[in-house]
Amino acid sequence: MFHTTIIKPRFSETDKLGHISNTVFPVWMAESRSDFCRSALEITQPWVVANISIDFKKEVLHGDDVIVNTYVERTGSKSITFYQEMFQYEKLCVVGRTTVVCIDEATRQSCSLNSNDKEKLQPYLVILESDGNNTSLQYKQPNSFDEQKNHRLNVSNPAFSLPTYSSSPHADKVISEQWATTNAYINTLTRTL
Template sequence: MYLTKIHPRVSETDGVGHINNTTVPIWFEAGRNEIFKLFTPDDNFDNWKMIILNMSVDYVSQIYFGREVAVHTWVKKIGNTSLQLYEEIRQNDRICAKGTVTYVNFNLQMQKSDPIPEGIRKELKHHLFDDTDY
């Protein structure tokens, strides 16, 4: 599992006092940075590989300003050219949002998907989701 800590900002808080629902997908994306680095080590968008195919978010509980948030990111499935992640946002050890996202390893120059390299696949396997733990 990848773990990213977020400190909610005032600007992410909406008029009813909790973190706005539009912020959650942004925080989920922040939790994927280490995975992005596996596919594009130089962070150069000319060489970018991770193209999002779809995502879903379930909002489970409100999130509040002033309390640290933990983004947990697991690898759920690894295909030939794509991978699916399972993500949770927790505050005070409570699941506040959860979701899945699917990415494809995409070659921008060739405009086609590429197989996930074995070295990356091996690293991703260290972060597989085991639902018996939760």
């Protein structure tokens, strides 16, 4: 599974060349992570960014929405690594990773990720493999918190096309609903243009 956030680029976020400035993408990534964790999953444990990396594939322009898909790449004992993809005009434009470390507000030291939050993140775990051109995601859909069953997805443009995959009936339903929601939104945008 992944969480989708829609970003509306603002004119003030463009640079001299007319595309979105590279300094804006970490802000969009943070906004999407916050929407995912704080709003959708109701995770309130504070964290700080320990590492962020961004690969720019295509330029992003002002005027049309950007779809940000957020996945969980790894959960450690004290940290979480998020993988995010940004799409505009049905094209993958930006790929980013952020590692955050959980913080105890009183001591301002790193602390363990609590098991309840870790369990909430579990359905969003993916294993990423890349051959340089395409990214393949392998979902870790848990039957229980300790028992995981891997499901294969072949993704070349995950926000805009149904992938081929084999998984459990529950995972099939969840993934199909996400694709339907994303495609319905795209159709709405197309009709308004």
